Amino acid sequence: MKISKSIYMFFIPGFILYSIFFLYPTVSALFYSLTDWDGFSPSFQFVGLDNYSRAFTGDSIFLKTIGNNLKFMLVVVIFQTLVALAFALIVLKNTKTTIFLRALYFFPTILSSVSVAFIWSFIYDPSLGILNQLLELIGLGFLTQNWLGDANLAIYSLAITQVWFHAGQMLIIFVAGLQAIPQDLYEVAKIEGASKWQTFTKVTWPLLAPSATIVVAYTTIQSFKAFDLVFAMTRGGPNNSTEIIATYIYKVAFRSFQFGYASAISVIFMVIIAIITYLQFKALRSDRISY
Amino acid sequence: MKRKYSSVVLVLLSVLLILSGCAGESTSNNNSEGGSTTQINFMHWRGEDKAVLDGIIAEFEKANPDITVEMTIYPSDQYMATAQRMLQEGSTGDVFTSFPGAQFESLQKAGVFEDLSGEEFVSNFDENLITVGQKDGKQLALPYQLVFNMPIYNKGMFDELGLEVPKSWEEFQALCDTLLENGITPIAFPGADIGPNQFMNSMMMNNAPDEDIFAKLQSGEEKLTNEWWVKTLEDFQLLEQKGYIQKNALGTNQDSAMQMVASEEAAMLATGSYHMASLIGLNPDLQLDLLAPITVEESEAQYEGINTATFMLAVNSNSEKKEQAKKFIDFVSQPENAAKYANETGQHLTVKDVKYESEVLKNTAYWITDKTTRFQPRFLITNAQVEDAVLSSIEDVLGGAEPMDAAEAAQKIVDENRE
Known part of the structure; x- marks a missing residue:
């Protein structure tokens, strides 16, 4: 069948949008990362790799943000994946109750991040918040914490909020993946006398690997880019303990007006995400099998 | 062939639709009497004052039928980031406001x-309160609001307990002890958001009376590990x-x-005068005044409080409607219009001869005339990372670190960011 060349014209609107909103900003960031541009002056100087060198040798806050981001990412990726998978296994069958539960678990995802931040800031409030009050009520008063005010705890409190916010979204991916696994394989496993755990590890998990890859990669990127939730709940405090790379880029660019330096951090940020995502893909791909 | 052309037309239409979404709007209109009007844009961050400003703008438009004013409001935390770009482009913010300190410096650059x-309306303002809007001998912006960034206290509660405003650090601690003995938290401190950046001002005002202290810190002449800041951190501890x-x-x-202060669980709120109206709103029975802790001996105290002349009105140099923009500033700086703004928003202003009518404003107006206050030190830090x-x-320190350790860690960041 001969395809008319005019069909390629349909790529143009998408390509224009992609170029305006992705390609151009990326190339601009690379360009400005080599300058000392302040974001508003018509002129700037080329500073070579000074901004990159500053990020790694002369900016202790930036190094701290990488550590914070890794902590945040680890907690979110592990818990969000596990929670989503556990709930997906619970609501796998299509009954009225499970369909309702799927909608219920998905509900936080449709909220705006500012609303979520507001709700959870209230939950975490040390004196008026319901979390501490609930712990007191059930006799676990010794577990009450200054959830967002303790520099050692705040990043994990934010991570829990992030898990609550997005686990429902990942649950849907897992449910779709689980439903695509042929039932025959479970029947064979049953006939062969496989235990529930063996069935999960030898049948379910390997065949779920493509969905898990998507979930883990998406969760990783999402946790690196969790700007709005973090900014609305703690603004990076106390004492920079919840400052992550995205919030730091914003502050450097729009509070300190160092767009050149902020661009350099953005490029580093992009490279970090690319490396981690590549490693995850590689690790999860090696788990994949087909029957 | 026909199909090929229709594909091309479809693609072009898509592109046109995308581009039309980005188109701006014209700002020159015709009024009902057929004459042309000029629309100016007033950009600021006071969303809570919108209704009051709408009323003042309606009066302005009545007095100047050839000018209309539209407002663009950004939340204060986004204002720093957004204002600069909008102002440079020139279509938004013919009249705009600026914060003093880092934003003023950066917009000035x-x-x-x-x-x-030399504009006539400059004389409508108290000359002592508008210096923060000057640079190299030029009046670039005119601060409009006068805020006292120091704790609000429950005057009624103090009277009931027979407490007086302390004049030294020792007296302040004794006052706090008495409040604690009566089951009252002395200070409600919003440490999760604005507490540190507000309370630091009054806590350091007498520990470091030199108003150039932060300029010296940024130039390397002073250090956070020196007595003035370590003592401030020790006081916080x-x-x-x-x-x-x-x-x-x-x-x-x-x-x-x-909420803690409104419910009388706490006696002082470590924020500023701008919260007085809200506190009265939460508990109309409260009697409020202002009190800054004196962290030194009475004889060593040089300042009694903190002021900030802010919401600095300015005209955009990139605007094509500068004359109309100046007319608007002239209008809002007339005492009767300023009084409307002050009384309806519950704020003191830098405009002269304003008649304050609300009880809270009348009761605290003595801070403008009778008290020795200094400009908010935090706004004199021009580098946001510092x-x-x-x-x-x-x-x-509030998280448990030793003051000297905290000062050293902060000084390291200051050294990394020295320009």
Whole structure:
């Protein structure tokens, strides 16, 4: 069948949008990362790799943000994946109750991040918040914490909020993946006398690997880019303990007006995400099998 | 062939649709009488004052039928980031407002301020309160609001307990002890948001009376590890350790802290005069006044409080409607229009001869005339990363760090960011 060349014209609107909103900003960031541009002056100087060198040798806050981001990412990726998978296994069958539960678990995802931040800031409030009050009520008063005010705890409190916010979204991916696994394989496993755990590890998990890859990669990127939730709940405090790379880029660019330096951090940020995502893909791909 | 052309037309239409979404709007209109009107844009961050400003703008438009005013409001935390770009482009913010300090410096460097020196309306303002809007002898912006960034206290509660406003650090601690003995938290401190950046001002005002201290810090002449800042951090540590501020203060936001004062669980709110109207709104029976802790001996105290002349009105140098923009500033700086703004928003102003009618404003107006206050030190830090380092050291101490350790960590960041 001969395809008319005019069909390629349909790529143009998408390509224009992609170029305006992705390609151009990326190339601009690379360009400005080599300058000392302040974001508003018509002129700037080329500073070579000074901004990159500053990020790694002369900016202790930036190094701290990488550590914070890794902590945040680890907690979110592990818990969000596990929670989503556990709930997906619970609501796998299509009954009225499970369909309702799927909608219920998905509900936080449709909220705006500012609303979520507001709700959870209230939950975490040390004196008026319901979390501490609930712990007191059930006799676990010794577990009450200054959830967002303790520099050692705040990043994990934010991570829990992030898990609550997005686990429902990942649950849907897992449910779709689980439903695509042929039932025959479970029947064979049953006939062969496989235990529930063996069935999960030898049948379910390997065949779920493509969905898990998507979930883990998406969760990783999402946790690196969790700007709005973090900014609305703690603004990076106390004492920079919840400052992550995205919030730091914003502050450097729009509070300190160092767009050149902020661009350099953005490029580093992009490279970090690319490396981690590549490693995850590689690790999860090696788990994949087909029957 | 026909199909090929229709594909091309479809693609072009898509592109046109995308581009039309980005088109701007014209600002020249015709009024009902057929004459042309000029629309100016007023850009600021006071969303809570919109209704009052709408009323003032309606009056302005009545007095100047050839000018209309539209407002663009950004939340204050986004204003810093957004204003600069909008102003440079020139279509938004013919009249705009600026914060003093880092934003004023940065906008000034970007050249967006029209020089207002010599304009007749400058004389409507108290000359002592508008210096913060000057640079190199030019009046670039005119601060409109006068805020006192120091704790609000429950005057009724103090009277009931026979407490007087302390004049030294020792007296302040004795006052806090008495409040604690009566089951009252002395200070509600919103450490999760604005607490550190507001309370640091009054806590350091007499520890470092030199108004150039932060300029010296940024130039390397002073250090946060020197006596003035370590003593300030030690004072914060004392407040925390003795329970003068509520437990878990770093997790408390301003709404919760205000609630503590409104319910009389706490006696002082470590924010500023701008919260007085809201507190009265929460509990109309409260009698309020202002009180800054004196952290030195009475004889050594040079200042009694903190003021900030802010909401600095300016004209965009990139605007094509500068004359109309100046007419608007002239209008809002007339005492009768300023009084409307002051009384309806519950704020003191830098405009002369304003008649304050609300009880809270009348009762605290003596802070403008009778008290020795200094301009908010935090706004004299012109580098945002240095400011963050200073504030982080307070959070560090309230989180349990030793003052000297916190000061050293902050000084390291200051050194990394020295220009």
